[in-house]
Amino acid sequence: MPEIVQIGERPYVAVRGKVAMDGIAAFADRMGEVIAWLAAKEIAPNDAPFFKYDVVDMEAGLVMEIGFPVDDLRSGEGEIVTGVLPAGRYATVRHHGHPDGLLGATRDLLGWAEKEGLEWDADGDHWTARLEVYRSDPREVPDMNNWDTDLQFKLKD
Structure with a gap:
């Protein structure tokens, strides 16, 4: 069952890209680039990896980041970017099962929020923080x- 939780801000390191809907799995393979960059800088992630969906447009594609939360904000290099996941209220739910089931879990979370009268921190297809947090190693x-996998979608303040 979804719930609303308060989450503090979280600095992160990621790789960013424009991805077709059928290209998410291939883009996920780029997580190794982030891991290698963190290792070279001797930076340890402080939580599980995530996919961050910045733009969700089912026809034009996605703009997304794959990354890890870290303790301190650093500067990225090349295709490695840094940022801060904002503090605030998030609608969240845990999905247990194959990642193929995340599309249905996302649909269910969006539907639940609509029934509850909740507003996303989003401007059309552009989201402030729409995350899939992969808890399983x-x-x-x-x-x-x-x-x-935890879905964490930021709500409007």
């Missing part, structure tokens, strides 16, 4: 059907 949970 594939090295520890190799079966994607057993993964836990």
Whole structure:
């Protein structure tokens, strides 16, 4: 069942790209670039990796980031970007199962918020913070059907 939680601001490091709807899996492979950059800078992530959807346009494609929260804001280099996930109220729900089920989980979260009369912190297709946080480490949970993923969508203040 979805809930509303207060989350503090979170600095992060990520790679950003424009992605077609059918290209998300290929873009996810770029997570290794972020991991390598963090390792080279001797920066340890302080939480699970995430996908951040900045623009969600089912026809034109997505603008998204794949990254990790870190303790301190740094400057990016090349295709590595940095930013801060804003503090605020987030509608959140945990999805247990294969990432293919996230589309349905997202639809359900959006529908729940509409029924509750909640407003997203978004301007049309442009979102302030719409996240999928991957709680399961594939090295520890190799079966994607057993993964836990949190959806965290920022609500308007």
